[in-house]
Amino acid sequence: MSRYAELPAYEIVERIKAHEIKAEDYIASLYERIKRIEKDVHAYITLTEDLALKKAREIDKKIEKGEKTGRLCGAGIAIKDNICMKGVRTTCASPMLEKFIPPYNATVVKRIEDEDGIILGKANMDEFAMGSSTEYSYFGTTHNPWDLKRVPGGSSGGSAAAIASSTASLALGSDTGGSIRCPASFCLVVGLKPTYGLVSRFGLIAYANSLEQIGPITKDVRDCALLLSCITSHDPLDSTSVDKPQEDYTKYLMDDINGIRIGVIKEFFGEGTQDSVAKGVWDAILKLEELGANYQEISLKNLHYALPSYYIIAMSEASSNLARYDGLRYGYRIPDKSYDWSTVYSKDRRFGFGFEVKRRIILGTFALSAGYYNEYYLKAQKIRTLIKRDFEMAFKRFDVLIGPTMPILPFKIGEKVQDPLEMYMCDVDTVPANLVGIPSISIPCGFSLGLPIGLQMMVPPFREGLLLRVAFSFQRNFPTLARLGNYE
Amino acid sequence: MSKIKSAEIKIGLEVHCQLTNLKTKLFCSCSSDYRGKEPNTHICPICMGMPGTLPVLNEKALEDAIMVAIALNSEISERMLFFRKNYFYPDMPKNFQISQYDKAGGVPLALGGCIQINDKRIRIRRIQLEEDPGKLSYDGTIESSTYTLVDYNRAGIALIEIVTEPDIESPKEARLFLEKLRSILEHLGISDGSLEGSMRCDANISLKGGKRVEIKNISSFKEVERALNFEITRQKSLIERGITIGQETRHWDEVRRITISLRTKEEEQDYRYFPEPDLVPVIIQKDQIKEIEQRMPELPDERRRRFIEQYHLLPQNAEILTRSKDMADFFEECTKLYEKPKEISNWLIGEFLSYLHDKGIEMNELRLAPRHLVDMLRFIDEGTISRKMAKSVLQEMLLTGKMPDIIVKEKKFEKILDREYVRNMVERVLKENPQAAKDAIIDEKAINYLMGQLMKATEGKIDPKLAGEIIRERLSELAIS
Numbered sequence: 002m003s004r005y006a007e008l009p010a011y012e013i014v015e016r017i018k019a020h021e022i023k024a025e026d027y028i029a030s031l032y033e034r035i036k037r038i039e040k041d042v043h044a045y046i047t048l049t050e051d052l053a054l055k056k057a058r059e060i061d062k063k064i065e066k067g068e069k070t071g072r073l074c075g076a077g078i079a080i081k082d083n084i085c086m087k088g089v090r091t092t093c094a095s096p097m098l099e100k101f102i103p104p105y106n107a108t109v110v111k112r113i114e115d116e117d118g119i120i121l122g123k124a125n126m127d128e129f130a131m132g133s134s135t136e137y138s139y140f141g142t143t144h145n146p147w148d149l150k151r152v153p154g155g156s157s158g159g160s161a162a163a164i165a166s167s168t169a170s171l172a173l174g175s176d177t178g179g180s181i182r183c184p185a186s187f188c189l190v191v192g193l194k195p196t197y198g199l200v201s202r203f204g205l206i207a208y209a210n211s212l213e214q215i216g217p218i219t220k221d222v223r224d225c226a227l228l229l230s231c232i233t234s235h236d237p238l239d240s241t242s243v244d245k246p247q248e249d250y251t252k253y254l255m256d257d258i259n260g261i262r263i264g265v266i267k268e269f270f271g272e273g274t275q276d277s278v279a280k281g282v283w284d285a286i287l288k289l290e291e292l293g294a295n296y297q298e299i300s301l302k303n304l305h306y307a308l309p310s311y312y313i314i315a316m317s318e319a320s321s322n323l324a325r326y327d328g329l330r331y332g333y334r335i336p337d338k339s340y341d342w343s344t345v346y347s348k349d350r351r352f353g354f355g356f357e358v359k360r361r362i363i364l365g366t367f368a369l370s371a372g373y374y375n376e377y378y379l380k381a382q383k384i385r386t387l388i389k390r391d392f393e394m395a396f397k398r399f400d401v402l403i404g405p406t407m408p409i410l411p412f413k414i415g416e417k418v419q420d421p422l423e424m425y426m427c428d429v430d431t432v433p434a435n436l437v438g439i440p441s442i443s444i445p446c447g448f449s450l451g452l453p454i455g456l457q458m459m460v461p462p463f464r465e466g467l468l469l470r471v472a473f474s475f476q477r478n479f480p481t482l483a484r485l486g487n488y489e
Numbered sequence: 490m491s492k493i494k495s496a497e498i499k500i501g502l503e504v505h506c507q508l509t510n511l512k513t514k515l516f517c518s519c520s521s522d523y524r525g526k527e528p529n530t531h532i533c534p535i536c537m538g539m540p541g542t543l544p545v546l547n548e549k550a551l552e553d554a555i556m557v558a559i560a561l562n563s564e565i566s567e568r569m570l571f572f573r574k575n576y577f578y579p580d581m582p583k584n585f586q587i588s589q590y591d592k593a594g595g596v597p598l599a600l601g602g603c604i605q606i607n608d609k610r611i612r613i614r615r616i617q618l619e620e621d622p623g624k625l626s627y628d629g630t631i632e633s634s635t636y637t638l639v640d641y642n643r644a645g646i647a648l649i650e651i652v653t654e655p656d657i658e659s660p661k662e663a664r665l666f667l668e669k670l671r672s673i674l675e676h677l678g679i680s681d682g683s684l685e686g687s688m689r690c691d692a693n694i695s696l697k698g699g700k701r702v703e704i705k706n707i708s709s710f711k712e713v714e715r716a717l718n719f720e721i722t723r724q725k726s727l728i729e730r731g732i733t734i735g736q737e738t739r740h741w742d743e744v745r746r747i748t749i750s751l752r753t754k755e756e757e758q759d760y761r762y763f764p765e766p767d768l769v770p771v772i773i774q775k776d777q778i779k780e781i782e783q784r785m786p787e788l789p790d791e792r793r794r795r796f797i798e799q800y801h802l803l804p805q806n807a808e809i810l811t812r813s814k815d816m817a818d819f820f821e822e823c824t825k826l827y828e829k830p831k832e833i834s835n836w837l838i839g840e841f842l843s844y845l846h847d848k849g850i851e852m853n854e855l856r857l858a859p860r861h862l863v864d865m866l867r868f869i870d871e872g873t874i875s876r877k878m879a880k881s882v883l884q885e886m887l888l889t890g891k892m893p894d895i896i897v898k899e900k901k902f903e904k905i906l907d908r909e910y911v912r913n914m915v916e917r918v919l920k921e922n923p924q925a926a927k928d929a930i931i932d933e934k935a936i937n938y939l940m941g942q943l944m945k946a947t948e949g950k951i952d953p954k955l956a957g958e959i960i961r962e963r964l965s966e967l968a969i970s
Contacts, residue, residue, distance in 0.1 A: 318763075321763070
């Protein structure tokens with residue numbers, strides 16, 4: 002059974018539907034694998050084994066009876082632990098929510114269950130999705146399956162590591178400033194941040210609402226298209242969700258990129274980008290050219306300001322979003338109750354939040370304060386508009402914009418944790434897509450010194466189909482560059 | 490130190506009105522009928538601000554708010570935004586309130602407008618839509634209580650905030666403004682001002698030479714006048730002692746009827762307003778406004794004009810009647826049953842209003858139907874009771890809700906029409922007042938005196954017409970003999 006673990010999800014689904022394997026056996030084998038590997042990788046915070054096996058048996062029964070089954074039939078899925086699952090603790094990797102059990106499902110969880118996907122557990126992450134290495138998890142760091150001494154990237158590090166170590170067939174992450182794509186790049190898997198509004202955020206515990214989206218992290222591009230097709234839908238519970246007809250993104254998976262115009266973003270190869278990364282990405286661009294695409298370099302003049310703008314907006318929103326965690330209604334509460342409410346709040350928040358979360362709350366509070374609002378928050382929003390315009394202009398000339406996902410190779414655990422600025426710098430190439438709200442994918446494009454390199458591609462809003470088509474062509478023609486993780 | 494004239498008082502109000510006729514809260518589908526319910530039973534993950542939940546705007550609340558803006562002649566924004574008002578307080582599940590803002594790029598529902606009070610216009614600065622926080626209760630007072638209880642049933646209830654310009658010049662004018670506003674909202678059918686806590690307000694007041702002082706926690710309209718009067722007296726006495734008034738926020742203590750300083754300007758809260766990222770900008774189409782305009786009911790000002798025209802009421806009386814929708818409705822119901830509108834109006838404005846005022850109650854708390862008043866008026870017309878008696882009957886009606894015929898019977902208010910009895914009483918009065926009786930034969934005026942004596946002797950219960958008749962009859966008999 003373990004030989005199935007490394008298969009992409011769409012193949013597993015086919016085999017389960019074809020009575021070749023039983024969902025229960027497959028899920029049980031995944032848990033066996035998890036038990037072997039987790040002590041090294043630590044991709045999960047909470048496992049939902051009983052629920053998952055029960056669901057698997059239900060699916061097997063459906064198949065026996067010849068009933069219709071969903072598109073994710075039997076696939077084992079890891080869900081980032083900031084996505085609410087009814088009756089299962091959802092921690093955001095924070096002491097604040099260590100014991101929080103939501104009485105509701107995120108819309109994406111409901112969609113996955115409707116499609117007969119099986120949720121294996123809640124994946125590790127940086128606390129409240131604030132980080133780029135998964136080191137800021139209250140439950141301990143996740144290790145990169147390619148090199149256990151290195152970080153898996155973040156904040157959806159658990160989701161990506163689960164895919165790379167084949168302890169899940171599919172995974173969901175969330176991407177506020179690169180949190181899907183960064184770990185996808187570091188773990189040599191596929192990660193896609195959809196257009197803002199394409200996937201419902203209901204049930205996603207907010208870090209920075211105006212920037213983030215839930216998206217798939219998968220072994221390959223076909224799986225990515227499959228999972229994306231299943232989670233997109235207009236949701237009346239999310240006012241920012243877009244009212245568009247649902248699409249089957251797998252229909253875009255054609256091996257044809259002839260004449261596609263690619264813009265290579267110059268700024269993505271600037272100072273701070275490791276040569277090995279730049280070389281790996283350039284090689285990939287030349288490969289795309291071999292497949293019939295044309296490329297040209299392009300400079301986006303306001304991109305320079307993307308990172309500071311991003312952090313100001315994200316932290317500002319976070320400072321307000323995280324105000325609700327006061328310990329009164331749920332979450333961490335100091336045992337001693339003999340204080341007035343404001344003291345209780347202070348103590349709950351002092352002990353309930355980790356250091357990085359508190360840093361961002363403080364910075365965000367500052368940026369929104371009277372006298373600073375115009376200088377920081379409002380200015381950042383203006384820059385956001387300018388960057389949006391830069392991209393709109395660029396998309397008049399190019400179908401796809403391209404560059405590295407991460408400027409650096411996966412770094413060692415502990416290497417940057419003491420230097421927040423250096424950690425923030427890791428997001429320099431991923432934040433623009435969030436500021437602009439456009440789809441962006443990271444796909445594996447090679448190795449340097451045995452460490453994965455990710456290729457980032459961006460397209461105009463709602464052109465996920467095109468994005469997946471280009472990614473698919475690349476993956477199909479250069480499978481060795483985009484080979485799957487093989488932890489064992 | 491010169492005396493401060495009323496013209497030097499500037500008052501601005503921030504009125505919070507719950508949209509009480511909505512079925513659900515502003516951003517979730519919880520029932521908004523929370524009054525008298527077990528604490529924390531009208532709540533859901535959304536209004537409790539649980540992690541991952543998102544607000545979705547109640548479209549009906551928006552329509553109601555648009556109606557208010559139309560009624561107050563405000564300029565409705567084409568694209569309005571929700572902003573977060575951030576501050577920590579246990580009555581707020583999210584520790585921010587979804588509200589609106591007119592600075593920092595914010596666009597509230599509507600700007601400008603006015604309310605007319607008699608000959609004066611009170612300008613409106615803005616109208617906005619926001620959510621109500623929960624409710625805190627203490628064991629006794631805030632100071633003495635060792636714990637605080639929180640009830641989130643109210644959290645998320647739709648509120649409109651109406652902010653005036655500082656055009657109000659006296660506490661009485663503030664009350665009149667609020668009464669008018671309430672009447673407008675009641676005519677629109679969107680808010681029942683008689684529900685406890687459905688209309689609350691903060692008042693900003695400055696006296697000439699002083700800074701603006703904000704008074705918070707005024708829970709009803711009656712309290713507004715009191716709070717402002719107290720504050721004016723307090724500030725005047727400080728000014729007279731040469732102390733300048735600094736900008737501060739004060740709390741109205743309803744029990745002790747004083748204002749207490751909450752914080753000075755230096756301690757003012759920074760609410761860190763910024764756009765609510767979970768809600769999209771609300772586009773209000775011209776067509777939507779037009780459609781709402783077309784189904785707007787009659788408003789107090791139109792109704793007042795109609796009362797003057799249709800019922801020939803004095804303008805000031807029409808104004809008073811339309812100050813409350815219940816009163817105006819009661820009046821019109823009566824006119825359907827009884828043909829003298831002025832008579833109805835006089836009784837309502839006279840006896841009814843002073844009764845309500847004395848008892849400190851609202852029209853809807855009375856157990857009276859228009860039928861009560863109309864029947865009583867008919868008794869007067871038929872001569873069954875005198876006007877004086879009618880006043881007693883009315884008091885009894887107001888108190889007990891009994892129909893006038895019952896009261897008249899029970900209380901023996903019915904006028905005495907028994908000829909024999911009246912004749913005997915007249916006889917007695919004439920005997921007791923021989924001189925007047927003599928004078929009366931030649932002087933009509935003396936008859937009035939005798940009449941008065943007669944009424945006194947019979948406690949006003951005899952029919953004056955019959956009494957007059959019998960007195961004249963007896964006098965002419967005396968004159969002959």
